[in-house]
Amino acid sequence: MFKKILIANRAEIAVRIIRACRELGIESVAVYSTADRDSLHVRLADTSICIGPPPSSKSYLNMDAIISAALVSKCDALHPGYGFLAENAAFEQLCSKNGIVFIGPPAEVISLSGNKSMALEAMRKNRIPVIPGSDGNIKDARHALACARKIGYPVILKASFGGGGKGMRICSNPREMESMFSIAKSESASSFGMAEVYLEKYIKKPRHIEFQIIADNNGDAVCAGERECSIQRRHQKLLEEAPAGNLSERTRKTIREYAVRAANAVNYKNLGTIEFLVDENENFYFIEINSRIQVEHPVTEVVTGIDLIKEQIYMAAGLKNPYKAKEITINGHAIEMRINAEDSEHNFSPSPGKITDCIFPLGPGVRIDTFIRPGFIIPPFYDSLIAKLIVWGSSRQEAVSRSLRALDEFSIEGIKTTIPFQKKILSNQRFQEGNIHTHFIEEQFGL
Numbered sequence: 001m002f003k004k005i006l007i008a009n010r011a012e013i014a015v016r017i018i019r020a021c022r023e024l025g026i027e028s029v030a031v032y033s034t035a036d037r038d039s040l041h042v043r044l045a046d047t048s049i050c051i052g053p054p055p056s057s058k059s060y061l062n063m064d065a066i067i068s069a070a071l072v073s074k075c076d077a078l079h080p081g082y083g084f085l086a087e088n089a090a091f092e093q094l095c096s097k098n099g100i101v102f103i104g105p106p107a108e109v110i111s112l113s114g115n116k117s118m119a120l121e122a123m124r125k126n127r128i129p130v131i132p133g134s135d136g137n138i139k140d141a142r143h144a145l146a147c148a149r150k151i152g153y154p155v156i157l158k159a160s161f162g163g164g165g166k167g168m169r170i171c172s173n174p175r176e177m178e179s180m181f182s183i184a185k186s187e188s189a190s191s192f193g194m195a196e197v198y199l200e201k202y203i204k205k206p207r208h209i210e211f212q213i214i215a216d217n218n219g220d221a222v223c224a225g226e227r228e229c230s231i232q233r234r235h236q237k238l239l240e241e242a243p244a245g246n247l248s249e250r251t252r253k254t255i256r257e258y259a260v261r262a263a264n265a266v267n268y269k270n271l272g273t274i275e276f277l278v279d280e281n282e283n284f285y286f287i288e289i290n291s292r293i294q295v296e297h298p299v300t301e302v303v304t305g306i307d308l309i310k311e312q313i314y315m316a317a318g319l320k321n322p323y324k325a326k327e328i329t330i331n332g333h334a335i336e337m338r339i340n341a342e343d344s345e346h347n348f349s350p351s352p353g354k355i356t357d358c359i360f361p362l363g364p365g366v367r368i369d370t371f372i373r374p375g376f377i378i379p380p381f382y383d384s385l386i387a388k389l390i391v392w393g394s395s396r397q398e399a400v401s402r403s404l405r406a407l408d409e410f411s412i413e414g415i416k417t418t419i420p421f422q423k424k425i426l427s428n429q430r431f432q433e434g435n436i437h438t439h440f441i442e443e444q445f446g447l
Helices: 011-024 040-044 063-072 089-097 107-114 116-125 141-151 174-192 249-265 297-304 308-316 396-409 419-427 440-445
Strands: 004-007 027-033 047-052 077-079 155-159 169-171 197-201 207-215 221-233 236-242 270-278 284-290 333-340 357-359 366-370 385-393 411-413
Touching: 004 011, 004 063, 011 027, 011 040, 011 308, 011 366, 011 385, 027 040, 027 063, 047 063, 063 089, 077 308, 089 107, 107 116, 107 284, 116 197, 116 249, 116 284, 141 155, 141 174, 141 197, 155 174, 169 174, 174 197, 207 249, 207 284, 207 308, 221 249, 221 297, 221 440, 236 297, 236 419, 249 270, 249 284, 270 308, 297 308, 297 333, 297 366, 297 385, 333 396, 333 419, 385 396, 396 419
Parallel strands: 004 027, 004 077, 027 047
Antiparallel strands: 155 169, 155 197, 207 221, 207 270, 221 236, 236 333, 270 284, 333 385, 357 411, 366 385
């Protein structure tokens, strides 16, 4: 087992990893920018090292500074969390070159997973259902028009690398395709450094459901259930659930089997998710692989009793996967609400600043993953996520009512947050009925 792990991240995920290390008897090393000097992860870690000024490019994305911190502090492993360098194959290679174990998949898996067009081709070869689309990247506008004509409108252009909704453009006819193609390529280049896009058939009201994979270094992969991630605004997730509701057990079981097959198709190692779109008739299609721990991993932990961060560490240390598919049972229902420092009444504009006071909800079935406290200043340089409220109930109905109770208790003063908007979602009748899809927010709230 590792003796010392460097956490190459910040905020709540860094705190989460530090706590797992502490429980395993592993020393933790935190890195931080000058903007995060007073952050909780800096206080909780056994050792903390400043790696640069506030801009991510000069701190949390500075690979040389992070590797130097790991070497100076004599770490034998590094956990990237999510975001920043978590899905950077070059960073994994740099860790390996310096004798540091990267807690995540190997570089070749990260590269394949990150290139969506290559991942889709791997799924096609292994007879895993995929959305009809282009055979690889689109060369030019003429090629895009030909593919769209063959598939049938509407279609969606997607960046071959990256995510978060960037580089995506929906086209309903040839005229839109001609105008949107160059925009999608330009956005892909500016956001991900690669001006490569591919094309897919656009499914109007799908559900976004991801399946948690645990795989050891011998390729023994299992699925630890699924998460419903359909509540999104502009392709950014707001609320997640486990398990997915209103899904037949037959379809659930079938997609789980395909998820494991997908992991085996790319020789997946460590933890990751296989993501699918499911239409109104429960037809399902592979969309991508996320080669890291997900923001929403706590809902799976709550309903399975599995500590996924510890499993990442175990798998990276070479331990065998202790789980068999039949041994992973789902208990009850969990909901995670992302609490962002944003003003939901004014187009979700960022709301950094000083937290003058905060009260966290408690009681049965309530968990908070956060790094904030009274007096802490939320910096304007990073992602707006400041807390995750995770609630468990014996049924989905109980989880929803308990979530509303917890949100009523949750108070953050001094800045604007998305707590009021989360209440609106949970109070919505269609949400309570489980009648959701990826355009739910737009349809119900006009956002």
